[in-house]
Amino acid sequence: MSQAQAIDGRQDFIITKGKQKAHLKCDADSIAGCVSQRACVYCGARVVLNPITDAIHLVHGPIGCSAYTWDIRGSLSSGEELFRNSFSTDLREQDVIFGGEKKLTAAIDQLAAKYHPKLIFVYSTCIVGVIGDDLEAVCRTAAKRHGIEVIPVQSSGFIGNKSAGYRAACDALFRLIEPENRELVGKDKSINYLGDFNLAGEAWIIRDYLRQMGVTVNVVLTGDATYADLKKATRASVNIIQCAGSMHYLAGRMEETYGIPYMQVSFLGLEDTSESLRRIAAVIGDSEVVARTEALIAREMSHTAPVIEGYRQKLAGKKAAVYVGGGFKAISLIKQFRELSIEVVMIGTQTGRQEEYDTINDLASDGTVILDDANPSELERFMTDQEADLLVGGVKERPLAYKLGKAFIDHNHDRKHPLSGYVGAINFAKEVYTTVCSPVWKYVRAGGEGHE
Amino acid sequence: MSDKALYRDVNENPCHMCMPMGGILPIKGVEGGMVVIHGSQGCSTYMRRYISEHFSEPIDVGSSSLNEKGTVYGGEKNLKQALDNIRKVYNPKLIGVLTTCLAETIGEDINRMADEYLVERQISDLTIVPVSTPGYGGTQAEGYFLTVREIVARLAQPTPKHNKVNVIVPNISPADIREIKRLLDLMGVEYTLCPDFSDTLDRPYLEHYSKMAPGGTKLEDIKAMPGALATIELGATIGDEYSPGQFLLDKYGVPLYTVPIPIGIKNCDTFFRAIKEITGKALPDSVRTERGRLLDAMVDSHKYNFAGRSVIFGEAELVYAVSQLCIENGVYPAVVATGGAGGKLAELLHPMVKECPEPVKVLPESDFSEIREKSSSAGVNIAIGHSEGRYLTEHENIPLVRIGFPVHDRVGGQRILSVGYTGTTLLLDRITNTLLESKYRTYREDMYNLYYKEDSGGLSATKDEVNSDGLHCMS
Numbered sequence: 001m002s003q004a005q006a007i008d009g010r011q012d013f014i015i016t017k018g019k020q021k022a023h024l025k026c027d028a029d030s031i032a033g034c035v036s037q038r039a040c041v042y043c044g045a046r047v048v049l050n051p052i053t054d055a056i057h058l059v060h061g062p063i064g065c066s067a068y069t070w071d072i073r074g075s076l077s078s079g080e081e082l083f084r085n086s087f088s089t090d091l092r093e094q095d096v097i098f099g100g101e102k103k104l105t106a107a108i109d110q111l112a113a114k115y116h117p118k119l120i121f122v123y124s125t126c127i128v129g130v131i132g133d134d135l136e137a138v139c140r141t142a143a144k145r146h147g148i149e150v151i152p153v154q155s156s157g158f159i160g161n162k163s164a165g166y167r168a169a170c171d172a173l174f175r176l177i178e179p180e181n182r183e184l185v186g187k188d189k190s191i192n193y194l195g196d197f198n199l200a201g202e203a204w205i206i207r208d209y210l211r212q213m214g215v216t217v218n219v220v221l222t223g224d225a226t227y228a229d230l231k232k233a234t235r236a237s238v239n240i241i242q243c244a245g246s247m248h249y250l251a252g253r254m255e256e257t258y259g260i261p262y263m264q265v266s267f268l269g270l271e272d273t274s275e276s277l278r279r280i281a282a283v284i285g286d287s288e289v290v291a292r293t294e295a296l297i298a299r300e301m302s303h304t305a306p307v308i309e310g311y312r313q314k315l316a317g318k319k320a321a322v323y324v325g326g327g328f329k330a331i332s333l334i335k336q337f338r339e340l341s342i343e344v345v346m347i348g349t350q351t352g353r354q355e356e357y358d359t360i361n362d363l364a365s366d367g368t369v370i371l372d373d374a375n376p377s378e379l380e381r382f383m384t385d386q387e388a389d390l391l392v393g394g395v396k397e398r399p400l401a402y403k404l405g406k407a408f409i410d411h412n413h414d415r416k417h418p419l420s421g422y423v424g425a426i427n428f429a430k431e432v433y434t435t436v437c438s439p440v441w442k443y444v445r446a447g448g449e450g451h452e
Numbered sequence: 453m454s455d456k457a458l459y460r461d462v463n464e465n466p467c468h469m470c471m472p473m474g475g476i477l478p479i480k481g482v483e484g485g486m487v488v489i490h491g492s493q494g495c496s497t498y499m500r501r502y503i504s505e506h507f508s509e510p511i512d513v514g515s516s517s518l519n520e521k522g523t524v525y526g527g528e529k530n531l532k533q534a535l536d537n538i539r540k541v542y543n544p545k546l547i548g549v550l551t552t553c554l555a556e557t558i559g560e561d562i563n564r565m566a567d568e569y570l571v572e573r574q575i576s577d578l579t580i581v582p583v584s585t586p587g588y589g590g591t592q593a594e595g596y597f598l599t600v601r602e603i604v605a606r607l608a609q610p611t612p613k614h615n616k617v618n619v620i621v622p623n624i625s626p627a628d629i630r631e632i633k634r635l636l637d638l639m640g641v642e643y644t645l646c647p648d649f650s651d652t653l654d655r656p657y658l659e660h661y662s663k664m665a666p667g668g669t670k671l672e673d674i675k676a677m678p679g680a681l682a683t684i685e686l687g688a689t690i691g692d693e694y695s696p697g698q699f700l701l702d703k704y705g706v707p708l709y710t711v712p713i714p715i716g717i718k719n720c721d722t723f724f725r726a727i728k729e730i731t732g733k734a735l736p737d738s739v740r741t742e743r744g745r746l747l748d749a750m751v752d753s754h755k756y757n758f759a760g761r762s763v764i765f766g767e768a769e770l771v772y773a774v775s776q777l778c779i780e781n782g783v784y785p786a787v788v789a790t791g792g793a794g795g796k797l798a799e800l801l802h803p804m805v806k807e808c809p810e811p812v813k814v815l816p817e818s819d820f821s822e823i824r825e826k827s828s829s830a831g832v833n834i835a836i837g838h839s840e841g842r843y844l845t846e847h848e849n850i851p852l853v854r855i856g857f858p859v860h861d862r863v864g865g866q867r868i869l870s871v872g873y874t875g876t877t878l879l880l881d882r883i884t885n886t887l888l889e890s891k892y893r894t895y896r897e898d899m900y901n902l903y904y905k906e907d908s909g910g911l912s913a914t915k916d917e918v919n920s921d922g923l924h925c926m927s
Contacts, residue, residue: 007537030493033514033534035541040494062553062587063463063791064470068498070840085821090463091588096557107462126492126554127588130523157492158523158554376512377541377663395501400510403661444657 007034013373018366024357026372027163035375037323037396038350042125043069044165045155047413048246049121049172050083051075051197051222052230056117058087060104060135061125065157066090073413074199078224087111091127101133108142108150118227120150121172129156149227151175162325163245163351170250173221177233177254185234185258190218191280192236194251194262195243195328198223199413202420206267209277209300209421213293215284221247234258238283240265240276245326245351266328267420269336269428270304300422308339311429316341318436321388323348323374323397324411327356333392333411334363340429345386348374376400390436405445407435464821465843467765468791470587472550473499474595476513477623479581481647482603483668484545488514488534490527490562491552495587505860507626507653512663514538516555523558528565535569539578542663545671546579548599556586579671581606591792592857593767596623597687597694600647604677604696608704611679617730618683618706619645620696622769623857624713626654627869632714635872639733644673644680646696654866678704682730684723688712689768689795713769714871715879716777717746742873749877750781753884758782760887761810763827763844765818765837766856768794774836774855775801777876783883784808786830789818824848834886839865851886855879 012025030036042059046069050057059066066088077083089107091100108120120142124135135152143150155168179185191210196203203223210217218236219229239251239262251262263283265276274297281293320342322333327349334344347360348371360370369382376397383391383406390407391397401408409431411419417431418424472489476499479485489496496515504511514537516522516530531549538547549562562582570580583602585595600620619636621629629650636643651667677683683706685697692698700706709730714723720743724735735743760783764774768790778785785808790797794816805812813826820843827835828848835841838856845852859865870879 007540029519030515030517031533031537032517032530033488033537034517035496035512035514035538036493036517037497038493039497040492043494043498058462062470063466063468063591064473064495064498064553064587066463067466067469068502070465085465088463088466089461090466091553093586093588096553096586096588103461110462126523126552127557130554130557157494158518159520161493375541376510380661380663396497396504396511399504399508402508403510403655403657405657 014371017368040157041165042155044162045169048169053077054080056120112146126157166246179234188235190216194241195247200418268332304422318389321346327352346382468591471585471595474592475550475599478647479548481649486544490555506858506865553587601696607674611676616642620685626650628871682707713773715773746873763787765789768797789815
């Protein structure tokens with residue numbers, strides 16, 4: 001095996017549980033030339049806001065930024081489909097020289113006339129940050145002219161990493177949800193569900209569980225959300241957050257400004273799903289809700305647990321490597337793999353936060369490699385050294401796993417099947433089984449039938 | 453054509469990508485080639501994601517990961533650090549440095565940085581090829597050809613005359629590149645094909661994985677390109693300023709034969725005629741048989757194909773070749789579109805579309821909103837292009853024959869074979885069968901709606917006029 005030389009400065013981002021002091025460096029800029037798997041600020045902002053179904057998403061920049069994010073998430077909509085378009089000012093050389101404000105103004109005018117949206121997000125990209133277009137001013141004027149909301153998203157690629165993009169999106173959302181009537185703030189008994197993007201209908205699944213418990217969801221941020229939904233976001237009395245990496249900041253600002261408390265939940269895996277539902281019921285504090293929640297959990301577990309047990313028997317003893325975007329997902333995956341008697345031997349994230357890595361470290365077994373902002377060379381090395389049978393990751397990691405003869409689980413924006421809740425836990429176990437126990441490995445692996 | 457007339461304020465659903473995206477592929481097609489994108493981290497990540505989905509291959513691309521500081525004070529330190537780290541992990545023979553919007557806008561002089569870097573680090577066994585590829589400067593097609601040109605320009609050295617032919621290929625699939633090599637080998641033609649990502653971006657499964665994919669055009673061979681008999685460039689649409697063949701002609705006097713991608717009987721014949729002119733080698737019998745089989749397929753399918761009314765979109769070079777194939781088989785295009793200016797595409801298509809029995813809309817600088825609108829109003833019943841055309845299927849029910857880059861919603865983008873007489877036959881079959889599939893899916897219902905009348909005794913209501921299945925005839 002070709003042993004990669006470690007890149008200077010990367011050592012601090014990699015630890016082995018039990019061997020070193022549990023302090024991992026994270027949330028720092030990627031090192032030049034290390035082939036980070038991270039995307040940019042704009043990407044972070046776009047993925048958070050894109051699921052808002054009736055908004056125009058206009059990218060002020062060159063064509064690439066828009067082309068690579070067209071219909072980027074597998075977010076589903078129960079109504080409008082406007083969000084599945086990608087609009088760009090397609091800046092050219094002359095715009096870079098003379099400024100892009102006029103073009104942006106014309107673009108907003110044309111889109112407003114053609115689609116009559118209530119809401120336009122205008123994303124800034126790297127060059128917009130450099131040529132100094134005044135996005136605020138252009139958006140303010142356009143908003144007035146068309147009588148709609150035009151919200152700038154400050155997402156120039158170079159101002160940080162993907163996390164900075166999450167914050168830019170949260171800032172835009174925070175602006176959007178500002179209530180006209182402050183007296184209604186926190187007045188509904190409903191909850192907001194933050195950090196679910198309704199991939200393959202996941203937000204619908206959770207919303208339905210909550211409905212069965214007697215809990216009303218005010219608005220999901222941002223899966224299948226509309227302008228009108230978001231406008232009443234401040235009425236809810238509690239925020240629950242799933243994807244903390246993207247939404248923790250917004251929840252914090254909402255608590256600070258509107259006094260709406262928040263709690264962290266996760267609907268990945270049986271254990272986390274049941275525990276999250278129970279905690280929500282406890283917060284609502286109504287004994288009937290608590291009773292209905294227990295009934296729901298019992299009902300779901302009675303037909304889910306045997307299925308999971310069936311898969312567990314086939315998968316017990318396998319070893320998993322995990323490399324995903326955010327920390328909450330990584331934490332849940334450790335527990336979810338345990339439900340299948342699979343041990344996680346390598347785990348990392350692109351944008352995990354310190355407290356999430358602390359939790360990961362607490363949960364991980366001794367000898368597990370934990371790493372932040374990994375690159376292909378490190379993934380190759382640790383997957384191989386730790387003898388992982390499978391990798392959980394995104395599109396870019398998939399071919400590497402396959403070339404190494406490892407099974408692979410798609411845990412990315414593009415997936416077409418839900419991984420949330422009880423049904424998601426079954427899908428997950430089934431996917432692990434499908435990839436780990438495929439007959440193809442017999443032929444391709446050393447000593448196998450296809451091995452010459 | 454004038455840029456002004458085509459300048460639009462808003463692009464709705466892009467039909468093209470940016471320049472550095474196109475630059476990555478040729479660098480991956482030279483022996484020991486590695487890429488550094490000089491810009492913010494996201495650029496390289498997006499491009500890697502797209503390319504790796506198309507080829508189902510790991511695509512490692514470095515980034516100088518420019519941050520705020522680098523943007524204000526210049527990114528030299530970042531770029532040099534990136535080069536250090538890439539060398540350490542990948543040990544490449546050649547590093548292509550591609551700029552981005554950001555690097556170009558802040559005025560980075562990558563040529564100077566690259567030269568200085570080699571001197572500072574006292575390196576002699578590494579070639580750095582800096583290429584200016586601002587995202588706003590052109591599409592991936594221009595980025596591709598410009599990068600090939602810069603690779604050739606950087607490596608080429610005065611070389612005594614030899615018997616090889618330079619073959620410059622555009623962004624076609626690894627399977628296409630392998631087919632061209634097979635044909636040249638069959639004919640006994642010696643050649644340097646550049647860039648050759650037929651192995652590097654379509655690797656076999658091996659017991660041991662290596663970070664640098666084996667294969668690619670040998671640097672020694674690129675160095676010797678100035679001594680070749682001639683250059684055949686599959687680049688009819690590209691502007692001279694992007695053309696590697698033009699560079700070899702201007703600087704070293706290597707005769708240049710510019711031909712379309714050999715897709716379609718006419719384009720294949722043109723390709724082999726050029727080979728014959730250069731080398732004196734005629735079509736071997738086995739290839740002549742392949743040609744005969746293509747003609748046979750064209751006859752077998754001609755009635756089905758004549759019911760096709762196509763929209764063809766994507767990179768100009770591929771669009772040009774596929775248009776020829778469609779026209780020679782009666783799958784007449786109603787819309788031919790490309791996302792960028794398209795180089796010489798419109799000019800080249802002009803005489804071809806004049807022969808079509810119905811009007812053809814040629815749309816440079818287009819987007820999918822426009823392509824959809826024009827296709828719908830022209831009654832298009834088949835789309836031919838890359839995966840983003842699934843938008844036409846979803847919204848207008850127009851089936852899509854996938855070809856070109858990217859194919860990210862189906863497997864096997866790297867294995868799609870469409871060049872040469874055999875490849876053309878396969879592509880034509882895909883087109884014909886797509887038309888047949890639509891026909892079989894709908895004809896029972898169509899006929900029922902058209903002709904079945906209830907015997908209700910009274911006067912039957914007039915049926916709504918139902919569109920024909922796209923049949924059209926020469927008038």
